[in-house]
Amino acid sequence: MKTKAAVIYEPKSKFIIEELDLAEPSNGEILVEVKATGVCRTDEHVITGDEEHPFPCVLGHESAGIVKQVGPGVEAIKEGDHVITVWMPSCGKCEPCRKGQGNLCVRGAGLFSGVLFDGKTKFKKNGEDIYHFLNVSGFSEYIIIPEDSAIVVDKQAPLDKICLLGCAxxxxxxxxxxxxxxxxxxxxxxxxxxxxxxxxxxxxxxxxxxxxxxxxxxxxxxxxxxxxxxxxxxxxxxxxxxxxxxxxxxxxxxxxxxxxxxxxxxxxxxxxxxxxxxxxxxxxxxxxxxxxxxxxxxxxxxxxxxxxxxxxGSCTPAVEIPKFVSLFMHNKFDLDSVITKTFKLEEINDAFDAMRNGEVIRGIIKFD
Ligand SMILES: [Zn+2]
Ligand SMILES: [Zn+2]
Missing domain, CATH: 3.40.50.720 (NAD(P)-binding Rossmann-like Domain)
Known part of the structure; x- marks a missing residue:
């Protein structure tokens, strides 16, 4: 299928909106329609070169969306589920995970590799690889992510607010x-x-x-x-x-x-x-x-x-994020005051400038 995404081709450059080819979800992966993604300094650290990462890539890692398709072997998530993406896909099996330290899962070691767990990229442009970011790449309308990178949440919760719980x-x-x-x-x-x-x-x-x-x-x-x-x-x-x-x-x-x-x-x-x-x-x-x-x-x-x-936040994301969604739904987690401005994907360069210039507490890219 095709997806519209903001691509960064080299460090210190601007985003370019492109139509990319997106592969089908493989074993243990899901297809998500992204509804909103926050603009975070961690994305900026890749653009500036402060954090080494392969290019070209689709950044964005603080997203929420709706599951459109699940790949083979996916059992805990189904089509139609609402999800928040997480950039630490805790495996549940390694030593830190077994100790309740899912934020320190051994999978964190490969986070900046630009590829998913099967070593491949799902995005292509004219047959060339476009790299992922933190297994999420939320500046794309549609994304393929590992099932462990998604936390199923309450369908009543507004995705364009709770996306912030995916990171900041x-x-x-x-x-x-x-x-x-x-x-x-x-x-x-x-x-x-x-x-x-x-x-x-x-x-x-x-x-x-x-x-x-x-x-x-x-x-x-x-x-x-x-x-x-x-x-x-x-x-x-x-x-x-x-x-x-x-x-x-x-x-x-x-x-x-x-x-x-x-x-x-x-x-x-x-x-x-x-x-x-x-x-x-x-x-x-x-x-x-x-x-x-x-x-x-x-x-x-x-x-x-x-x-x-x-x-x-020393959180095991799969355990804590649903609790924070619940706090938000009970007016005990004020995300509304945090979101200063929303932008369309086409305005993503303005959204990053707004962050760089201190014009927002948080800016959000909202997909229609
Ligand atoms: Zn972040
Ligand atoms: Zn683990």
Whole structure:
């Protein structure tokens, strides 16, 4: 069959809308009609070359859609099911999966290979391979994905909202509630208020944090952050966020700080704004060539502060995402405030520019 997709032919180039050939689903694969896909910085890291990946490729990994066909051997998913895609297709059998750490499944090792588990691409243009991205490639009308990359969800849930649970909102919410296990009456800060940072905020509010400081260089986001439950907003271009955080906390710092920006400078700010025994959680994607964070090693024993990573919010996607959909359906997971703007697939270059320029908290590509 044919599918309309946004293709990136080389690093640092623009998307080109193309009609591609799409193969039939093979063993263990499904065909999904994509309804919406969020625009994420992880896609951007491939475009900039910060993350190595084969080209040409169809990016997009935060999608929701409707199953149109299932391949041989697929039992748990059927035609007509509504699904959220996940970029970590937990196998359920490896050691991390058996320990309930599906976000660290061994399958993660091949995520940036550009091919599905059978080693092939399902997209072709004039007989040439077009590579997949994270087994999803959500910037295409139709996609072939492994069945483990899809989570069946409530058919009542709006696909153009819950697609965010495929990546950013789950990663952020989980970082606060699963990785850090934030306690009520805590103090916290969030560096970077985009898709992931807003997910952290939702998680902090639901955990009963008392003070939530959002740090972001775009002043217009203050109104949204406060509406969603933040207590303070700092523009780091105007004031030193570490100094102001210390001032706001009587000189002791915050219990938790979340780095959603992806730079060594903000990672150091996260660490330096923690109180003794405070926890800094790093979840922003960074240029993979960077190998240093400018912090003072001696401060680790002196303050017992901790820095920890968080991948997919420490969530096993198949277990946690249906719960988050349910929270959303009960008005306890505010995705509506996160979505600033929706774009057509043809407007995808504008959607990425809007993210680069800090004009959106989250932008979404919506298919008709
Ligand atoms: Zn993402
Ligand atoms: Zn596994």
């Amino acid at each position: 909102s789950t990663s952020g919410f989980g970082a606060a509630t699963r990785t850090a296990k934030v306690e009520a009456a805590s103090t916290a800060s969030i560096y970077g208020f985009g898709g992931i940072g807003s997910g952290v905020l939702i998680g902090l509010v639901s955990s009963g944090a008392d003070m939530i400081i959002v740090v972001d260089p775009n002043d217009w986001k203050e109104e949204v952050a406060i509406k969603m439950g933040a207590t303070h907003f700092i523009n780091p271009k105007k004031v030193d966020p570490v100094e102001l955080t210390l001032e706001l906390t009587n000189g002791v710092g915050v219990d938790y700080s979340f780095e959603c920006w992806g730079s060594p400078e903000t990672q150091a700010q996260v660490y330096n704004s923690l109180k003794n025994r405070g926890k800094g959680i790093l979840l922003g994607g960074c240029d993979e060539r960077i190998n240093q964070i400018p912090i003072q090693p001696v401060s680790f024993p002196l303050t017992e502060r901790q820095l920890m990573g968080s991948l997919y």
